[in-house]
Amino acid sequence: MTSRxxxxxxxxxxxxxxLLLMAFSFWPVGFxxxxxxxxxxxxxxxxWVGLDNFRELFADELFISALKNSALYLLVVPxxxxxxxxxxxxxxxxxxxxxxxRAAYYLPVVTxxxxxxxxxxxxxxxxxxxxxxxxxxxVINEPIGWxxxxxxxxxxxxxxxxxxxxxxxxxxxxAGLQSVPQDVYEAAVLDGAxxxxxxxxxxxxxxxxxxxxxxxxxxLAAVKCFEEVQIxxxxxxxxxxxxxxxxxxxxxxxxxxxxxxxAASLVMSVFCVALAxxxxxxxQPRKK
Amino acid sequence: xxxxxxxxxxxxxxxxxxxxxxxxxxxxxxEFMVFVGPSGCGKSTMMRMIAGLEDISAGExxxxxxxxxxxxxxxxGVAMVFQSYALYPHMTVRENMAFGLxxxxxxxxxxxxxxxRASDILQIGHLxxxxxxxxxxxxxQRVAIGRAIVRKPDVFLFDxxxxxxxxxxxxxxxxxxTRLHQDLGSTMIYVTHDQVEAMTMGDRIAVFNAGRIEQVxxxxxxxxxxxxxxxxxxxxxxxxxxxPVSASIFGHSTSIRLPGGELLTLPGARAEGELTLGIRAExxxxxxxxxxxxxxxxxxxxxxxxxYARAAGQSEPLAVKLGSDSTxxxxxxxxxxxxxxxxxxxxxxxxxxxxxxxxxx
Numbered sequence: 001m002t003s004r005x006x007x008x009x010x011x012x013x014x015x016x017x018x019l020l021l022m023a024f025s026f027w028p029v030g031f032x033x034x035x036x037x038x039x040x041x042x043x044x045x046x047x048w049v050g051l052d053n054f055r056e057l058f059a060d061e062l063f064i065s066a067l068k069n070s071a072l073y074l075l076v077v078p079x080x081x082x083x084x085x086x087x088x089x090x091x092x093x094x095x096x097x098x099x100x101x102r103a104a105y106y107l108p109v110v111t112x113x114x115x116x117x118x119x120x121x122x123x124x125x126x127x128x129x130x131x132x133x134x135x136x137x138x139v140i141n142e143p144i145g146w147x148x149x150x151x152x153x154x155x156x157x158x159x160x161x162x163x164x165x166x167x168x169x170x171x172x173x174x175a176g177l178q179s180v181p182q183d184v185y186e187a188a189v190l191d192g193a194x195x196x197x198x199x200x201x202x203x204x205x206x207x208x209x210x211x212x213x214x215x216x217x218x219x220l221a222a223v224k225c226f227e228e229v230q231i232x233x234x235x236x237x238x239x240x241x242x243x244x245x246x247x248x249x250x251x252x253x254x255x256x257x258x259x260x261x262x263a264a265s266l267v268m269s270v271f272c273v274a275l276a277x278x279x280x281x282x283x284q285p286r287k288k
Numbered sequence: 289x290x291x292x293x294x295x296x297x298x299x300x301x302x303x304x305x306x307x308x309x310x311x312x313x314x315x316x317x318x319e320f321m322v323f324v325g326p327s328g329c330g331k332s333t334m335m336r337m338i339a340g341l342e343d344i345s346a347g348e349x350x351x352x353x354x355x356x357x358x359x360x361x362x363x364x365g366v367a368m369v370f371q372s373y374a375l376y377p378h379m380t381v382r383e384n385m386a387f388g389l390x391x392x393x394x395x396x397x398x399x400x401x402x403x404x405r406a407s408d409i410l411q412i413g414h415l416x417x418x419x420x421x422x423x424x425x426x427x428x429q430r431v432a433i434g435r436a437i438v439r440k441p442d443v444f445l446f447d448x449x450x451x452x453x454x455x456x457x458x459x460x461x462x463x464x465x466t467r468l469h470q471d472l473g474s475t476m477i478y479v480t481h482d483q484v485e486a487m488t489m490g491d492r493i494a495v496f497n498a499g500r501i502e503q504v505x506x507x508x509x510x511x512x513x514x515x516x517x518x519x520x521x522x523x524x525x526x527x528x529x530x531x532p533v534s535a536s537i538f539g540h541s542t543s544i545r546l547p548g549g550e551l552l553t554l555p556g557a558r559a560e561g562e563l564t565l566g567i568r569a570e571x572x573x574x575x576x577x578x579x580x581x582x583x584x585x586x587x588x589x590x591x592x593x594x595x596y597a598r599a600a601g602q603s604e605p606l607a608v609k610l611g612s613d614s615t616x617x618x619x620x621x622x623x624x625x626x627x628x629x630x631x632x633x634x635x636x637x638x639x640x641x642x643x644x645x646x647x648x649x
Contacts, residue, residue: 187370191435192391
């Protein structure tokens with residue numbers, strides 16, 4: 001077969017996937033990036049405004065506050081990673097009924113976010129289940145405004161994100177744990193490693209590729225947090241749960257200020273790329 | 289170095305059958321003992337119980353003067369080389385070998401000395417900074433052995449360590465392991481299902497079958513005087529030929545009637561009834577008269593030829609081993625086999641060997 005035929009064949013195989021990528025990834029990203037430098041309201045043609053959108057963006061206290069909230073939201077990442085890894089180690093044991101626990105922890109992942117929002121709104125109300133339990137345990141006398149107190153509302157929403165995503169990362173870690181050969185642990189036992197040393201010196205290093213994957217995924221998910229905010233708080237109270245992506249949504253979909261919304265999205269994209277790079281830089285296993 | 293005693297060792301899984309049925313075995317200090325047997329016979333389970341990786345359901349494991357049943361694996365003074373090598377993939381060769389010593393709190397100097405000594409013995413000094421995935425199968429195997437050596441164990445345990453190597457490398461490593469045993473003089477237990485490894489490496493062999501030891505002895509003793517049909521059939525390639533015969537005592541000999549009606553006299557044997565005659569392939573030869581057979585297949589192995597010939601009414605062909613300089617009959621031809629009666633084995637209805645007294649002609 002000639003090399004020209006080979007090339008044609010390669011393009012034919014790649015063609016469908018490339019077309020889909022062009023239509024649903026490259027084009028929206030490229031066009032969106034262009035629109036970030038324009039004034040655009042979906043009705044009139046976009047008008048090039050240079051860096052005006054970005055100047056306005058960084059002059060807007062709401063956006064700065066939203067950025068801070070999104071950055072704070074990254075606290076979710078270590079919490080969810082540590083908890084998911086611990087859960088995975090626990091459910092990796094062959095104990096009676098362990099499949100039930102695996103399924104139970106995974107259940108929030110397959111539950112729609114609107115249902116989760118309604119449930120947790122109920123849990124978080126003044127007379128909701130959470131306050132009732134804390135009162136019954138005599139931990140509190142007055143109900144805590146989980147979603148109404150601007151000092152803790154963001155953390156309440158973060159907790160829901162953790163609860164919702166825990167099962168997903170647990171399954172990924174479980175798959176990683178089950179790919180570690182049992183005889184490596186047995187060799188470590190013979191070498192005199194106790195349970196903690198086996199976890200720290202064998203399990204964790206061998207799980208680094210999974211930790212990297214989960215870390216990048218959870219960081220991006222945290223930075224892009226929108227659904228929980230939209231359903232539970234709408235950015236309130238006092239804009240304390242206003243995240244950067246929620247800002248983009250408010251300006252784009254609600255105010256039809258697409259230029260500003262896409263500028264905010266572009267800033268977040270750069271932020272995401274930087275975070276992903278940091279993860280790869282420090283978590284990727286070194287090759288020798 | 290240490291001797292090792294197994295006393296009435298049993299292994300029963302919670303929801304399963306008993307896999308080891310009261311094994312007794314004494315392994316001498318500095319001995320190379322091979323556990324051999326087919327897959328699932330319990331030899332690896334036995335080794336894992338010695339290592340402490342499996343609980344012992346009943347019985348006692350003595351390593352030296354210590355009852356080791358409740359001693360943690362790392363404190364038993366054993367080191368194990370796994371079939372899959374079980375190297376730590378994220379550590380370099382040096383780190384792999386040093387891991388156990390580090391955990392034991394040895395000083396850097398002690399660790400370096402031990403690693404250097406082991407790497408010199410195994411000639412892997414140039415690989416110390418590589419990770420396992422950058423090594424060939426044979427190199428990984430050496431590292432796994434090195435990891436065992438640095439711990440200076442009383443007993444080395446090898447669990448089918450050559451199974452993942454190609455044929456040529458397996459032969460090379462077999463020789464190296466035997467040499468290592470001679471150099472270190474340590475007690476070694478070696479699990480394999482490969483009878484060639486068992487015959488060539490072991491000072492003694494324990495033949496396992498269905499959770500029991502069928503026979504223990506030197507390789508030649510087992511080959512020449514198998515205790516039962518299982519050992520006779522398991523050791524030797526091609527496996528021993530078996531023929532159902534009827535026997536009657538005739539003075540100090542036993543008269544044997546072969547399935548085709550031919551008569552043989554076995555001096556030194558005294559048995560009667562329906563028995564099994566065992567003949568190794570090298571103790572059969574083609575002759576002018578004898579047991580009539582039809583030649584089915586001739587395998588030329590270079591140094592020897594294996595001829596498969598079927599006697600009338602037999603389901604299994606008889607294997608005949610000939611030298612490469614002999615002329616093998618053609619496939620499909622009729623021929624006659626002569627049996628070296630001095631080398632034949634007789635097995636009773638229970639499968640146990642019937643001992644023959646020393647005899648002269």
